[in-house]
Amino acid sequence: MTKSRDDREEQKHDPGRRKFLKGVGIAGAGAAIADHLWTEAEAKEKASTPESLSGTVKVVLEVNGQKRETQVEPRTTLLNTLRNHLEPAVTGPKLVCDVGTCGACTVLLDGKPVYSCLVLAVDATNKKITTVEGLGTPENPNAVQAAFVENDALMCGFCTPGFVTTISAYLKKNPNPSMAEVREACKGNFCRCGTYPRVFEAALAAAKSSQA
Numbered sequence: 008m009t010k011s012r013d014d015r016e017e018q019k020h021d022p023g024r025r026k027f028l029k030g031v032g033i034a035g036a037g038a039a040i041a042d043h044l045w046t047e048a049e050a051k052e053k054a055s056t057p058e059s060l061s062g063t064v065k066v067v068l069e070v071n072g073q074k075r076e077t078q079v080e081p082r083t084t085l086l087n088t089l090r091n092h093l094e095p096a097v098t099g100p101k102l103v104c105d106v107g108t109c110g111a112c113t114v115l116l117d118g119k120p121v122y123s124c125l126v127l128a129v130d131a132t133n134k135k136i137t138t139v140e141g142l143g144t145p146e147n148p149n150a151v152q153a154a155f156v157e158n159d160a161l162m163c164g165f166c167t168p169g170f171v172t173t174i175s176a177y178l179k180k181n182p183n184p185s186m187a188e189v190r191e192a193c194k195g196n197f198c199r200c201g202t203y204p205r206v207f208e209a210a211l212a213a214a215k216s217s218q219a
């Protein structure tokens with residue numbers, strides 16, 4: 008096929024244009040392929056992403072030996088659930104920092120101290136949850152609770168449930184600790200009132216009284 012004059016003229020005066028358009032064609036095709044791959048990748052990613060939970064879910068928690076049932080959002084922490092989603096509420100564990108730095112929210116999960124502000128309620132099902140209320144009562148306190156009263160180991164009291172819970176669990180592991188060991192065991196609990204000396208004395212007194 009002979010090229011028209013216009014074509015020849017166009018090539019003569021604008022030799023780069025066709026090459027450029029061809030290039031665009033290839034690049035355009037490339038973009039189309041990339042688009043296609045992108046869509047496929049997106050589809051695969053969507054297919055492999057676990058279905059997100061929404062709304063509320065039923066949780067059954069074993070708190071201080073009692074089964075407690077409630078509805079919470081999957082993102083709800085154990086601390087929030089204990090304090091705000093149970094009737095009657097379990098308010099021993101305190102909300103202070105809510106980010107796992109102070110220990111005021113400490114509870115025992117299967118006997119181990121955890122920050123309940125960092126545990127989801129849905130992850131605490133099938134575990135035994137013990138709060139400070141489950142360790143003893145005002146009429147029948149455990150050794151640590153009694154020693155805190157005896158040694159006047161609190162001021163505002165906000166940190167106290169966390170310390171009592173942590174120390175109670177620790178004395179089960181180490182019934183005859185040194186002062187240095189008690190201090191080490193309590194390193195995840197903060198007292199903003201600075202009642203540490205009395206807290207540690209109370210822990211040692213509790214250890215002694217438990218052995219008596």
Ligand code: FES
Pocket residue numbers: 101102103104105106107108109110111112113122123124125
């Ligand atoms: S409230 Fe949980 S660690 Fe401070």
Ligand code: FES
Pocket residue numbers: 160161162163164165166167197198199200201202
């Ligand atoms: S007694 Fe007040 S924070 Fe410890």
